[in-house]
Amino acid sequence: MEITDLYNLEAEQSIIGDILLDESNLSEAIRLGLKEQHFFDEYYSSIYRIMLFLIKNNKPVDIISVHAEGIKQGNDFKMSVLTDIVNNTVSLRSFKYYCDLVMDLFTRRILEESTRSLLIEVKSKDINLLKDEFEMLSLYCKGNTNISENIESVKGIIKKHSKPIKTNFDVIDKRLGGLNGGTLTIISGDSGVGKSSFINQVIANVIYDGNNCLLYSGELTNDNVSNWITRTISNESDIVKSETDTGSKYTVTDNAKFLIEEWLDNKLFLCKDDMKNDVNTVVNVIEYSAKIHSVRLAIIDNLMTISSNKPDKYERQEHIVAKLKECAKNNDIAIILVAHNKKNKEQNQSIYNISGASEIVNLADHIISLTRKDSLENGNSIENYAYLSITKNRTSGITISDYKLTFNRRRKRFYETFDNEMNFDYAYNNINGMPCKMKI
Numbered sequence: 001m002e003i004t005d006l007y008n009l010e011a012e013q014s015i016i017g018d019i020l021l022d023e024s025n026l027s028e029a030i031r032l033g034l035k036e037q038h039f040f041d042e043y044y045s046s047i048y049r050i051m052l053f054l055i056k057n058n059k060p061v062d063i064i065s066v067h068a069e070g071i072k073q074g075n076d077f078k079m080s081v082l083t084d085i086v087n088n089t090v091s092l093r094s095f096k097y098y099c100d101l102v103m104d105l106f107t108r109r110i111l112e113e114s115t116r117s118l119l120i121e122v123k124s125k126d127i128n129l130l131k132d133e134f135e136m137l138s139l140y141c142k143g144n145t146n147i148s149e150n151i152e153s154v155k156g157i158i159k160k161h162s163k164p165i166k167t168n169f170d171v172i173d174k175r176l177g178g179l180n181g182g183t184l185t186i187i188s189g190d191s192g193v194g195k196s197s198f199i200n201q202v203i204a205n206v207i208y209d210g211n212n213c214l215l216y217s218g219e220l221t222n223d224n225v226s227n228w229i230t231r232t233i234s235n236e237s238d239i240v241k242s243e244t245d246t247g248s249k250y251t252v253t254d255n256a257k258f259l260i261e262e263w264l265d266n267k268l269f270l271c272k273d274d275m276k277n278d279v280n281t282v283v284n285v286i287e288y289s290a291k292i293h294s295v296r297l298a299i300i301d302n303l304m305t306i307s308s309n310k311p312d313k314y315e316r317q318e319h320i321v322a323k324l325k326e327c328a329k330n331n332d333i334a335i336i337l338v339a340h341n342k343k344n345k346e347q348n349q350s351i352y353n354i355s356g357a358s359e360i361v362n363l364a365d366h367i368i369s370l371t372r373k374d375s376l377e378n379g380n381s382i383e384n385y386a387y388l389s390i391t392k393n394r395t396s397g398i399t400i401s402d403y404k405l406t407f408n409r410r411r412k413r414f415y416e417t418f419d420n421e422m423n424f425d426y427a428y429n430n431i432n433g434m435p436c437k438m439k440i
Helices: 008-022 024-031 042-056 063-072 079-087 095-121 127-144 168-174 195-208 222-233 253-264 279-292 313-331 359-363
Strands: 182-191 212-215 239-244 247-252 268-270 297-301 335-338 366-371 384-393 399-410 411-415
Touching: 008 024, 008 042, 008 079, 024 042, 024 095, 024 279, 042 063, 063 079, 063 168, 079 297, 168 384, 168 399, 182 313, 182 359, 195 212, 195 222, 195 297, 195 335, 195 411, 212 222, 212 279, 222 247, 222 268, 247 253, 253 411, 279 297, 279 313, 313 335, 313 359
Parallel strands: 182 335, 182 366, 212 268, 212 297, 297 335
Antiparallel strands: 239 247, 366 384, 384 399, 399 411
């Protein structure tokens, strides 16, 4: 078989034609992992590259835009040819089928070419070198990555490094320098200590600073998540107190809910309640959100709710965390993973208090833990204090133990004694400098 037999121009044309007919197909192609190098035909590959450029720059992806941008970049995609591609596109199978087929054929071409090269040299080459090359080929099969694409020059890396994301908690930002793209941060704590509330406040702060976020919650429904984060964002004047049989209840006014929803629109993205919880789906959604919705921070709440095909519990956890770390690096985004503490943890805060595989702490760049210590003051148990510790800091190496935060149940906010976090106004009623429309 010739290497040139390993392609399907009809499938490649169908992909291009389907995208030109419906721009949403490009988002699906990105989600599936289709790249320009997967195309055998250079013409279709160039068109797809232009399409990726257009969507990345928030421009429409259609015949006119592709033609115009192609000319700017030195590719004369004639209007008549692009029109013929659309007219000749008859999708007898699903768009996903054609994307999978093109990627599969690309992999086969790489394997065909690499295997032939090795077979030619098998008689003359040193046996250890052959073993190394076969091992590289095996790694390619597992990772579906061209080995030559794994190396880049240091030139330009510093310049293209993204700006750190501020959490607006000084205790974190001063020591970690914010959350950098490519990092995995684990937030751990006992059940009920306030991890989800803390995460909600970080999300609100990050969005306020102009960054988009993705949240996967494996325990709470999106309805509950929305209600909780609304409480965190709302101003004091928009919270109403009522008395029930079980005690005081705090709710946000309907108008404030509407304004906050408008403020969060296209800034906070939630994974659907019925989304599959396997790690591959979660990673694909993160990658899709980073490319299509410019998400810079993804939060996974929590580790125990993600599944993997590994049979052993600890292997499964290690696999999940490794995949998330790889995803953060490949997409230059920050990922926060929420984890539980061991039931019989050490009294002093330690990286080894996290429940699960020991390799988890080695993969993480930062580890932040939240604890609640019951103590006595004037004979009354204190329940509104949490203590934050940074037990691992790969960025600067600076750690801290038992930093006191106050938690206000009414506002669902943590605050430091010297800052204004408690009364911070997220300006949800003043979008883009103008008063937001009121709910009628």
